Amino acid sequence: MKKKRHRILTSIVWGLVAVVVLGAAGIVIWSQVGVMAAEPEPLAEVRANSAIDVADAPQGIVMTPAGGESDLGLVFVPGAKVDPWAYAPILQSLAEDGVTVVITRPWLNLAFFDLRGLDAFTSAAPDIDDWAVGGHSLGGVRACQLATDAEALVLFGSYCAGDVSASDLRVLSISGSEDGLSTPAKIDDARDLLPADAEMVEIDGASHASFGDYGPQAGDGTPTISDEEMHEQVAELLRQFFAGSHAR
Template identity: 35%
Template sequence: MKRKITYILLGITLLLVVLFLGFFTWSQQTYKPSSELYTLIDESEIQYEDDWIIFNQHSTTKLGIVLYPGAKVEPEAYSYYGQQLAEKGYLVAIPNVRFNFALLDSSKATKIIESYPSVEKWIIGGHSLGGVAAAKFAYDHPKKVDGVFLLGSYTSEGNDFSKTMTPILSLYAEKDGLTTVGKINETKELLSRNATIHEIKGGNHAQFGVYGFQKGDNEAAISVKKQQDEMVSVTSEWINEIK
């Protein structure tokens, strides 16, 4: 009987190891920044500190932004958006996250916030599942976060902001094949009473970053630069309204 139990436990252990290795291998098959990114931003402008990309870290800004990447998307893919926001006068950090899934590392913003004590206000957001993770962090740490922005993303039922006045910006794209317009409409009731919702006409899911086409997405009707510039414009206007 003891031998049988031993074999069962060994079998379970081996199965878990195989499943983990399979997941790990899959999680490393990431969406890398496309060559188009480097026509929008000089690669030398992408600076690293600890395990996140950082823009404008030497400024005296009082407002910081943390941007969680979408699932399996490398942080560099959001560099143009981050750099453009930094030019507006904000510190911007885009972290590496565990197994390339922000939901598995949603507390990462804590380390970033603690690294820049001179920054007085923090806004957190993310793309796709990165936005779900950002909303979770904001919901769990309301005293650390002064606003939430969602890029082709939403907040889950476990993080219901509907009874709060948390400033939230929801940017979604008309042709998004992953976080569809239907998904945005289904979840908007979970947003706060101080939410701004903006549709990017002709935009798609992948162009919330700059990493090329993503399986399951629809083809965009506008250029990636046009979508990114609209994101920057709407985000910066929203920040000016809430800061």
């Protein structure tokens, strides 16, 4: 009887181990399948941009003003299963304006699995004291969690899951009228989680995938704005927002 119970318990334990191993393997495999790659033409333009320097560093993709110093920085967290390089085109204007940009590479391509603190990425530019953190989609949700160690928060088609309304964070939230994932209604519902003076901007015609150069995304709306116009509008919003950081 004791041997039988032992065999049963052993079978249960090994069964649970197998479930855990298979579950972990499944997550790893799923995280690597269907990653949305950066579109080659916009990325080629970034690499050819003589106004900025682009480095593939351990902390992430680092864009800095060419030959110039920077005293402001942005750590940007990609959306789930989106190639980090897909955000270089829409963020390169910041580097042109003198802001260092670090685009992270989340573990397993999913920001929720990346437990590193903000300093793991700001170490790419240790001389900078003033950092903003931002992100797109689920990357923005993770950025909200990291914002306690930053001076500002930038959201692209995203919203916070936790309450930062009592903080002194400067916040810029940019959304799209045609976003089928982080819909205008969802962003409005989470508005009270942000500080009262958060700047909320909805770009007419922008979809969820308009915030990165990686092509269409399942479940998204149809954009009615060109990539060029989207880049220009976001660049101007970021320029004004970070100019305000200098004024503080």
